[in-house]
Amino acid sequence: MARRTASDDGGPRPSTIRDVAKHAGVSVATVSRILSGTYPSAPATRAKVMRAVRELDYVANAHARGLAGASSSSVAIIVNSVISPHYAAVAQGVQTQAALEGRLCIVGTTGGDPERELATIQLMREEHADAVILVGNVVADDAYRERMGEYARALALAGSQLVLCGRPPLGPEVPAIVVEYDNTGGAYAITSHLLSAGHQRILFLGRREGYSTPESRIAGYRAALAAYRVPHDPALEVDGTMERHEGYRMVRERLDAGPRDFTAIFAGNDLIAAGARQALRERGLRIPDDVSMVGFDDLPPAADIDLTTVHVPHEELGRTAVRLALERERGRAGAAEHVLLGTHIVVRDSVRPNIP
Amino acid sequence: MARRTASDDGGPRPSTIRDVAKHAGVSVATVSRILSGTYPSAPATRAKVMRAVRELDYVANAHARGLAGASSSSVAIIVNSVISPHYAAVAQGVQTQAALEGRLCIVGTTGGDPERELATIQLMREEHADAVILVGNVVADDAYRERMGEYARALALAGSQLVLCGRPPLGPEVPAIVVEYDNTGGAYAITSHLLSAGHQRILFLGRREGYSTPESRIAGYRAALAAYRVPHDPALEVDGTMERHEGYRMVRERLDAGPRDFTAIFAGNDLIAAGARQALRERGLRIPDDVSMVGFDDLPPAADIDLTTVHVPHEELGRTAVRLALERERGRAGAAEHVLLGTHIVVRDSVRPNIP
DNA sequence: CCCTTGATAGTAACCGTTTTAACATCTGGA
DNA sequence: TCCAGATGTTAAAACGGTTACTATCAAGGG
Numbered sequence: 026m027a028r029r030t031a032s033d034d035g036g037p038r039p040s041t042i043r044d045v046a047k048h049a050g051v052s053v054a055t056v057s058r059i060l061s062g063t064y065p066s067a068p069a070t071r072a073k074v075m076r077a078v079r080e081l082d083y084v085a086n087a088h089a090r091g092l093a094g095a096s097s098s099s100v101a102i103i104v105n106s107v108i109s110p111h112y113a114a115v116a117q118g119v120q121t122q123a124a125l126e127g128r129l130c131i132v133g134t135t136g137g138d139p140e141r142e143l144a145t146i147q148l149m150r151e152e153h154a155d156a157v158i159l160v161g162n163v164v165a166d167d168a169y170r171e172r173m174g175e176y177a178r179a180l181a182l183a184g185s186q187l188v189l190c191g192r193p194p195l196g197p198e199v200p201a202i203v204v205e206y207d208n209t210g211g212a213y214a215i216t217s218h219l220l221s222a223g224h225q226r227i228l229f230l231g232r233r234e235g236y237s238t239p240e241s242r243i244a245g246y247r248a249a250l251a252a253y254r255v256p257h258d259p260a261l262e263v264d265g266t267m268e269r270h271e272g273y274r275m276v277r278e279r280l281d282a283g284p285r286d287f288t289a290i291f292a293g294n295d296l297i298a299a300g301a302r303q304a305l306r307e308r309g310l311r312i313p314d315d316v317s318m319v320g321f322d323d324l325p326p327a328a329d330i331d332l333t334t335v336h337v338p339h340e341e342l343g344r345t346a347v348r349l350a351l352e353r354e355r356g357r358a359g360a361a362e363h364v365l366l367g368t369h370i371v372v373r374d375s376v377r378p379n380i381p
Numbered sequence: 382m383a384r385r386t387a388s389d390d391g392g393p394r395p396s397t398i399r400d401v402a403k404h405a406g407v408s409v410a411t412v413s414r415i416l417s418g419t420y421p422s423a424p425a426t427r428a429k430v431m432r433a434v435r436e437l438d439y440v441a442n443a444h445a446r447g448l449a450g451a452s453s454s455s456v457a458i459i460v461n462s463v464i465s466p467h468y469a470a471v472a473q474g475v476q477t478q479a480a481l482e483g484r485l486c487i488v489g490t491t492g493g494d495p496e497r498e499l500a501t502i503q504l505m506r507e508e509h510a511d512a513v514i515l516v517g518n519v520v521a522d523d524a525y526r527e528r529m530g531e532y533a534r535a536l537a538l539a540g541s542q543l544v545l546c547g548r549p550p551l552g553p554e555v556p557a558i559v560v561e562y563d564n565t566g567g568a569y570a571i572t573s574h575l576l577s578a579g580h581q582r583i584l585f586l587g588r589r590e591g592y593s594t595p596e597s598r599i600a601g602y603r604a605a606l607a608a609y610r611v612p613h614d615p616a617l618e619v620d621g622t623m624e625r626h627e628g629y630r631m632v633r634e635r636l637d638a639g640p641r642d643f644t645a646i647f648a649g650n651d652l653i654a655a656g657a658r659q660a661l662r663e664r665g666l667r668i669p670d671d672v673s674m675v676g677f678d679d680l681p682p683a684a685d686i687d688l689t690t691v692h693v694p695h696e697e698l699g700r701t702a703v704r705l706a707l708e709r710e711r712g713r714a715g716a717a718e719h720v721l722l723g724t725h726i727v728v729r730d731s732v733r734p735n736i737p
Numbered sequence: 738c739c740c741t742t743g744a745t746a747g748t749a750a751c752c753g754t755t756t757t758a759a760c761a762t763c764t765g766g767a
Numbered sequence: 768t769c770c771a772g773a774t775g776t777t778a779a780a781a782c783g784g785t786t787a788c789t790a791t792c793a794a795g796g797g
């Protein structure tokens with residue numbers, strides 16, 4: 026990129042605040058102050074400046090503005106993948122609220138790789154984003170907690186607020202905000218829905234040791250079983266990840282392994298449910314006539330397959346994350362540091378009473 | 382935000398390149414050059430500097446870097462909504478390629494509102510993004526062309542390359558890159574698929590006067606009809622937008638209006654197909670036994686409802702957009718300015734031969 | 738009539754990098 | 768011994784804003 030010296034004229038260039046000042050016949054400081062609107066100014070001066078801005082089609086240079094210490098710039102969201110409807114929904118919420126607060130929204134994806142997560146965090150540190158929002162399911166072990174602690178402190182030093190979205194909280198000494206939703210409560214409610222319809226043998230699809238989201242959901246499942254005094258059979262909990270093809274695989278393998286020993290399925294999320302449904306149909310089993318099924322998330326596939334599921338306020342999750350982070354930054358130290366959003370059941374047509 | 386003078390020490394602050402230089406006992410310039418790696422340096426100096434960087438946990442300030450004229454910063458994508466799987470898929474491609482090229486990815490949403498589109502473009506102008514990618518369906522009238530021309534020129538002045546993704550091209554004098562996919566060809570192919578299965582009365586769902594995407598698709602539909610010498614009945618083209626509930630509405634209204642006068646449906650996209658399918662099922666019509674159906678896009682809902690559809694290379698669209706824009710910026714003036722990516726049919730289980 | 742005060746506008750010192758041009762410092766050959 | 772040519776490093780000038788401090792001017796009180 027060629028450097029521009031006082032004498033050379035390398036073609037047209039975007040107009041600067043200096044151009045505007047000269048054009049309007051005022052000082053640079055005046056233009057800056059009028060544009061930021063944080064200072065009294067005579068209406069006549071103001072009009073002159075605005076006219077100059079319009080005539081020169083001036084827009085400020087975000088880099089210069091950021092450097093000079095004017096606060097407010099951007100909000101960053103870091104997700105596994107943009108395609109996944111779950112992340113997309115949260116991202117939409119973040120984007121909406123960020124725009125509302127005059128910030129732009131930076132997106133980073135990690136594909137679930139901690140290495141890339143670190144690299145992305147470093148980038149955000151460089152960027153001095155107001156907030157850095159980390160979303161999604163994760164192994165909640167000590168290594169994780171330590172890593173997040175480091176992130177939080179490094180980001181805080183750069184003026185960024187770390188927000189964990191749908192992830193388990195850290196210790197109170199870590200400068201991070203946590204915005205969660207009620208996985209366990211939702212799982213409890215929807216399992217109860219199946220139990221009260223008379224189902225006793227409920228297959229849980231998508232257990233994953235150590236991962237926060239499936240663990241919370243399975244906890245709700247078990248709690249509901251216990252509350253209904255239904256014996257808990259560990260063999261009904263099937264291991265798998267939260268993807269469509271895994272739902273397909275789990276049901277397929279189960280049906281291949283022996284006679285069907287369940288009357289209902291609790292899919293760890295709606296994607297699993299969609300895959301499971303396909304496997305069932307290939308075996309001639311219809312939902313809800315032959316098997317009842319429920320899911321979790323209430324994302325697009327749910328409506329398509331008429332799935333009774335747990336609604337998760339994804340967008341609100343994203344909006345809340347941004348809102349809290351910016352409130353905290355505005356110095357409202359009393360702002361909440363841990364929010365738990367509620368979930369609720371959405372009844373469609375995938376559950377029938379089980380008449381033994 | 383308090384200003385920091387030489388004497389005051391307002392708590393810890395992120396370390397700067399000056400700190401690193403002092404810590405390593407070299408000059409600021411040396412640190413800068415070693416970090417950017419664009420200059421020879423003695424291994425010993427290099428080691429000293431890298432150690433200082435590590436010990437101080439230094440990361441560069443992106444604003445300062447951007448200001449000082451180091452090129453490469455970010456790539457911006459502007460979409461209607463992040464939730465829509467179509468936009469999400471393109472965004473994923475953009476994100477992937479941007480990360481590969483060391484840029485970060487800024488996302489803006491417009492909700493289809495030209496006013497917000499303008500505001501977002503201005504923001505990107507401030508940001509000096511390397512590329513600004515505008516994606517999606519749009520009314521392709523003269524006002525649109527004029528607006529895009531202005532955007533392209535203003536962005537070019539700020540060093541940004543405008544890319545239109547899945548939008549119709551502008552005149553050759555406009556400094557914009559266009560990355561399209563073959564809507565008409567795909568529509569032609571999949572309509573032929575229905576025609577060769579013996580269907581003659583094919584309902585097209587989702588016509589929308591003036592909008593580029595549905596117009597191209599309907600053009601392919603008509604061309605295929607003509608090629609098969611099947612009379613074109615305008616009454617078979619139903620107006621509606623590209624949303625799920627519109628698909629539902631269109632079929633519902635059609636079936637309520639009178640006896641069924643079609644044997645197959647060409648849904649303008651997969652979302653419409655999903656909605657249409659629901660409406661059909663509520664009337665006791667199954668796919669493909671009673672009605673054949675095809676869609677367009679090959680996005681998530683398609684697999685769930687076993688839909689034969691046209692595959693659109695969404696991610697590649699995004700990747701190509703970024704790649705071309707950055708190539709162009711690197712001065713490769715000969716880089717393509719208009720790319721048309723191919724589409725192809727994906728056969729699932731939603732079409733049966735029509736035996737008259 | 739002088740001095741204070743409030744409302745505006747201007748001057749200039751940063752913000753943290755990159756990069757140009759200049760300055761050592763070492764080779765090795767004449 | 769001295770110089771040409773590499774090498775490696777440095778000082779300082781941008782980059783385009785923001786803002787603390789200062790200056791000007793008109794009005795009003797003593």
